[in-house]
Amino acid sequence: MKRDIILSGVGGQGILSIATVIGKAALNEGLHIKQAEVHGMSQRGGDVQSNLRLSSAPIASDLIPRGCADIILSLEPMEALRYLPWLSTEGWIVTNTTPFVNIGNYPEAEALDRALRSLPRVIAIDVDTIAKEAASPRAANIVLLGAAAPLLDLEAGKLEQGIRDIFARKGDAVVESNLAAFRAGYEYARKSMQR
Template sequence: MNGARIHGIVLSGVGGQGVLSMAQIVLEALRRSGFHALQSEIHGMSQRGGSVHAQVCYADQPISSPLIDDGCADLLIALEPLEALRYVPMLRISGHLVVAEDPIADMEGYPPLEDVHAALRAVRGSHLLDTEALARKLAHKQAGGMALLGMASRFLPVAESLWQEVIAQRFAAKGEKVTAKNLEAFEAGRNLIGEGVGA
């Protein structure tokens, strides 16, 4: 690598939230932007409700492993707030956290949500999104994940047009309406983060 910087992204959530789909979109967008990029295997329980996380690494030169050490991730995208807390130790001090406020709280012993939110807001570089409110606003039940990706896109060196291209191709088989809704959600999330704040 000759000392070239390897950038790391951690994606976390629970089974059924689309962590794998999001990781694949990120990977493809980075590759089309000219980076060498690798994705780890999805770790965790993929059935609905089980903890799931993936890692994506990218660099200007070839890389041999997609695994990220604690304190080395540049970006954490979390579809569930308690899962976000689980992986916060992986973030570098200058990293960014993009996280859904809305919990999958059907597990025993889930801590008070206000405590989880307070802990997340205390993380430097954290950006919380009320995904349920956004989904209602856009009349798109699954808008949350794509909106989070839109927010996260501000911290990745990928052109907006290229994101749109990858997302459109990802959802093309589901029809124009579904594709348009996902692009709308991505754009809504992207607009929540100001320009010029990237990694």
């Protein structure tokens, strides 16, 4: 098993929480894991990117070579497109559709949507709306994790246990809202992939 994942978004959206949950699940499955440092975290609203590598064999480098990422997992559509050079020809993009407009020359939403729709393997999901409907607006990142779950080659139950482990100190209500968010994203992805 090998999965190379680019996590991207904007500072403050919860990229580290996604990486932590995936990492916990991978370790619970006995996999090797490497994560490159996250760039941009010191600035809320700045771009954030991290390389997360999972494998049943030892991993030599923590950086994913261009053209080798299996998944780009992005909480922001423009950031998903920014990392296309790292996506393998068989790779998937799982992205939020809601833009985080933080620069003056941000592309038009229609242009982003067209660019995403032109790609062969994309799960584009409005994680903000689904999080509000299923759980809590603060769980949008976990909705995105749920949408990526069918592609991760990790048991959904292990990812759910990772959510329990990470959020347990915040209380049962927070754990349950994050589990609801994960399950809503997971169901959306399963239906989307069947089309």
